[in-house]
Amino acid sequence: MKVKLISIDERELKEYLIIVSRMKVMSPAKLEAAIIKAQSGGSKKEEAQKYLIEAGLKDVISIANRYRTSGITFAMLIAAGNRGLIRAVHAYNREENGDYRKYLEWEIESSVVDAIIDAGKV
DSSP, X not given: OOOOSSOOOHHHHHHHHHHHHTSOOOOHHHHHHHHHHHHXXXXXXXXXXXXXXXXXXXXHHHHHHTTGGGSSOHHHHHHHHHHHHHHHHHHOXXXXXXXXXXXXXXXXXXHHHHHHHHTTOO
């Protein structure tokens, strides 16, 4: 997939949403395998992290959608959520962070809320 994650502008938003909506949902078995590969540090680590990031894009949209009335644009909310997604995928450690899905959602939501606070909309 070739789509910008960090700096989405309003013109590109519709195309971005279409691309993400066409992505397949990852099965729990594939998700678990990708998490293990991403933490292994082997040659497949970067590929697995990319896979996990792509798998989390729908979660970003879902979480960003909850904050649409916050006063900043939907594109800015998604960009902030994507930063949290990337941070979560790179920083996740099963022993320290527990459940991957909960950690992922927490990081995405934290990034979205931080963007709203930074914009002075609270």
